[in-house]
Amino acid sequence: MSDLPDEATLAAMVEAAGRAFAQATTLDDLRAAKQAHAGEHSPVALANRRIGDLPREERKTAGQAIGAARAAINQAYAEREAAVAVADLDARLVAEAVDVTLPVTLRPTGALHPVTALTYRMCDVFVAMGWEIAEGPEAEAEWLNFDALNFTPDHPARFLSDTLFLDPAAGHRILRTHTSPVQMRSLLTRELPVYVVAPGKVYRADEYDATHLPVFHQLEGLAVDKGLGMADLKGTLDHLARAMFGAETETRLRPHYFPFTEPSAEMDIRCFVCHGESVGNPARPCRTCKSEGWIEWGGCGVVNPRVLTAAGIDTDVYSGFAFGLGVDRTVMFRNNAADLRDFVEGDARFSRQLVGVAR
Ligand code: DAH
Numbered sequence: 001m002s003d004l005p006d007e008a009t010l011a012a013m014v015e016a017a018g019r020a021f022a023q024a025t026t027l028d029d030l031r032a033a034k035q036a037h038a039g040e041h042s043p044v045a046l047a048n049r050r051i052g053d054l055p056r057e058e059r060k061t062a063g064q065a066i067g068a069a070r071a072a073i074n075q076a077y078a079e080r081e082a083a084v085a086v087a088d089l090d091a092r093l094v095a096e097a098v099d100v101t102l103p104v105t106l107r108p109t110g111a112l113h114p115v116t117a118l119t120y121r122m123c124d125v126f127v128a129m130g131w132e133i134a135e136g137p138e139a140e141a142e143w144l145n146f147d148a149l150n151f152t153p154d155h156p157a158r159f160l161s162d163t164l165f166l167d168p169a170a171g172h173r174i175l176r177t178h179t180s181p182v183q184m185r186s187l188l189t190r191e192l193p194v195y196v197v198a199p200g201k202v203y204r205a206d207e208y209d210a211t212h213l214p215v216f217h218q219l220e221g222l223a224v225d226k227g228l229g230m231a232d233l234k235g236t237l238d239h240l241a242r243a244m245f246g247a248e249t250e251t252r253l254r255p256h257y258f259p260f261t262e263p264s265a266e267m268d269i270r271c272f273v274c275h276g277e278s279v280g281n282p283a284r285p286c287r288t289c290k291s292e293g294w295i296e297w298g299g300c301g302v303v304n305p306r307v308l309t310a311a312g313i314d315t316d317v318y319s320g321f322a323f324g325l326g327v328d329r330t331v332m333f334r335n336n337a338a339d340l341r342d343f344v345e346g347d348a349r350f351s352r353q354l355v356g357v358a359r
Contacts, residue, residue: 003050004047004050004051004054004062004066005043005047005066007065010044010047010065010066010068010069011069013037013043013044013069013073014069014072014073014076016037017033017037017038017044017073017076017077018073018076020033020036020037021033021034021037021076021077021080022080024080024084025084025087026084026088027081027084027085027088030077030080030081030084033077034077037073038070038073038074038077044066044069044070044073045070047066048066048067048070051063051066108348110348110351111348111351111352112351113343113351114331114335114337114343114350114351114354115217115327115328115331115343117354118327118330118331118334119199119217119219119327121244122197122199122219122240122244122325122327122330123197123199123219125239125240125243125244126195126197126221126240129195129236129239130195131195131196131197131221131223132195132196132197133196133197133198133199134182134185134186134190134196134197134198134222135182135198135200136176136179136181136182136185136198136200137176138175138176138200138201138202138203139166139173139174139175139176140173140174140175140176140181141172141173141174141181142158142165142172142173142174143172144181144184144185145163145174145176145177145178145180145181146158148181148184148307148310148311149180149181149183149184149259149260149307150259150260150304150306150307150310151259151260152259155259157177161205162177162204162205163175163177163204163205164203164204164205175202175203176200176202176203177202177203177204178202178218178220178324179198179199179200179202179218179219179220179324180220180260180322180324182196182198182200182220182222183198183220183222183260183303183307183322184307184310184311186198186222187222187224187307187308187311187313188311188312192224192225192313192318193223193224193225193226193318194222194223194224194225194320195222195223195225196221196222196223197219197220197221197222198219198220198221198222199217199218199219199220199327200217200218200220201215201216201217202215202216202217202218203215204216208341209340209341210338210339210340210341211340212340213328213340213341213343213344215344216326216327216328216329216340217326217327217328218324218325218326218327219324219325219327220322220323220324221236221322221323221324221325222303222320222321222322223236223320223321223322224303224308224313224318224319224320225318225319225320226317226318226319227319228302228319228320228321229302229319229321230253230263230302230321232321233300233301233302233321233323234251234253236321236323237251237267237300237323238251241269241297244330244334245269245272245334246272249269249270249272250269250270251267251268251269251270251297252267252268252270252294253265253266253267253268253300254266254267254268256299256301258299258301259304260301260303260304260306260307260322261299261300261301261302261303261304261321261322262301262302262304262305263301263302264299264300264301265299265300265301266296266297266298266299266300267296267297267298267299267300267323268294268295268296268297269294269295269297270293270294270295271286271288271289271292271293271294271295272288273286273287273288273289274286274288274289274291274293275293276293276294277293278291278293279291279292279293287336288333288336289333295333297325297326297329297330298323298324298325298326299323299324300321300322300323300324301321301322301323302319302320302321303319303320303321303322305319308320328340328343331343331354335354337350337354
């Protein structure tokens with residue numbers, strides 16, 4: 001008489017395994033149930049191992065019965081595993097789902113300040129012609145801001161009322177009143193020929209109102225090479241004016257005085273809105289040029305030989321031209337910005353409105 005499980009016991013083992021598999025809802029639980037019901041120490045495996053102890057004539061029948069029970073358990077496992085794997089994936093898909101329809105917090109995008117945008121644009125015009133960008137400090141040596149540029153010691157621009165001096169006074173440092181000191185810095189540090197534009201902030205002890213800021217922006221230009229003169233200056237500024245205001249833009253030079261250029265001029269551009277037609281025509285006034293037909297754009301001239309000499313340059317061989325334009329002013333008339341205070345109040349809506357300046 002063998003003590004191997006009979007048919008009913010085997011059926012109970014299959015059933016118990018099936019129940020345990022059905023109860024397992026995760027793959028881990030299911031594997032533990034498999035270990036218990038089909039693993040090395042499971043009742044069916046132990047029974048299988050004892051088949052060899054049976055008398056020879058009983059082995060076949062017992063082997064078939066136990067084999068069938070094991071196959072049934074394995075099949076039940078395989079079916080359940082497939083089902084749990086699907087359920088497991090479904091659960092993960094739900095748990096890890098991203099709801100792309102959820103509302104997001106929209107943050108307003110920033111914008112380049114129109115002065116920055118226009119500065120980049122102007123610089124691009126020069127970089128395209130092979131010029132370089134030069135820089136200088138805003139806290140500048142008085143000598144570079146004035147003396148090196150041929151300002152006499154008693155020139156009115158130096159007076160405290162215009163120039164912001166930095167303590168201690170004996171240090172002779174000021175907040176630069178124009179970008180022109182970068183001319184001298186460029187000549188002292190670069191090989192000739194020099195073709196540079198220098199954008200940057202400048203400071204004057206000015207009122208703060210719709211048309212004045214104590215801090216504003218200029219674009220300085222300087223070219224020093226063999227044989228440069230007024231015609232090269234005019235051609236360069238015409239090119240810039242056309243790039244900024246359209247291919248038809250006319251310019252004119254009006255005689256003026258600057259200590260560091262000789263001859264010196266102010267450059268005007270033909271009003272790109274009324275093209276001069278508002279002049280003497282009260283029926284068609286022009287806000288952009290105030291019906292003057294021309295807009296004053298900046299100062300310029302042929303570099304005074306004294307400046308070149310101060311930089312140690314042989315004026316028999318080299319000459320040059322220079323110019324300085326107000327960037328804030330340019331944004332004002334180019335983009336119809338009426339009040340300079342809008343430029344410094346930091347309201348992004350102002351910048352966004354003028355974002356086209358960058359294009
Ligand atoms: N620095 C002058 C100013 O701030 C502008 C200027 C005039 C710059 C003539 C120049 C120049 O380079 O040649 O008013």
